[in-house]
Amino acid sequence: MIDGIEVAKKAAEILLSEVSEIDLVLLYGAFAQGRGHSRSDYDMIAIINNKKVEWQFVVNEQPICLWSMTWKDVEEVIAGKNGIIWSIGVNSLVKAEIIYYRDENILDKFNKLKDRVIEGEIIHSYKLLKILILFMGYFGD
Numbered sequence: 001m002i003d004g005i006e007v008a009k010k011a012a013e014i015l016l017s018e019v020s021e022i023d024l025v026l027l028y029g030a031f032a033q034g035r036g037h038s039r040s041d042y043d044m045i046a047i048i049n050n051k052k053v054e055w056q057f058v059v060n061e062q063p064i065c066l067w068s069m070t071w072k073d074v075e076e077v078i079a080g081k082n083g084i085i086w087s088i089g090v091n092s093l094v095k096a097e098i099i100y101y102r103d104e105n106i107l108d109k110f111n112k113l114k115d116r117v118i119e120g121e122i123i124h125s126y127k128l129l130k131i132l133i134l135f136m137g138y139f140g141d
Helices: 004-018 071-078 083-094 104-114 117-139
Strands: 022-028 042-048 054-059 062-069 097-101
Touching: 004 022, 004 042, 004 054, 004 062, 004 097, 022 083, 022 104, 042 083, 062 071, 071 083, 071 104, 083 117, 097 104
Parallel strands: 042 062
Antiparallel strands: 022 042, 022 097, 054 062
16 A cells, blocks of 8 residues: 555655745645555645746656645635636645645644635635626527
8 A cells, every 4th residue: 555645755855855945745636635546646736935846756656746836826726816727726725635834834824824715715606607697698598
């Protein structure tokens, strides 16, 4: 049985040795949900104050797909400002397993943002409703 969290922590260590400005590393997807298997990849997000990195590498023969977000990106996703794929973005963040955090302040900041998901859901739902109304008006009767 693959210990997905341990492999993700090893991947985070490798990343942190190269990019020291990382505040938080998250594991989402199959391994975070306990459904990972030998052919699953590791889906990870690094939250960095104002820098973007994208990495694809292998740890223990497991592919690691890591992309980064700034804190502003995280805030916009949670606030429902990232378009019609809101649910995918917010689920990746809210249901993720926290692999690394720089300090307690960072962890607290992230948890406070997660607490605002309901606000983002309302904003996102309103946007979808507007699109639906426009669509219905376009095709009319």
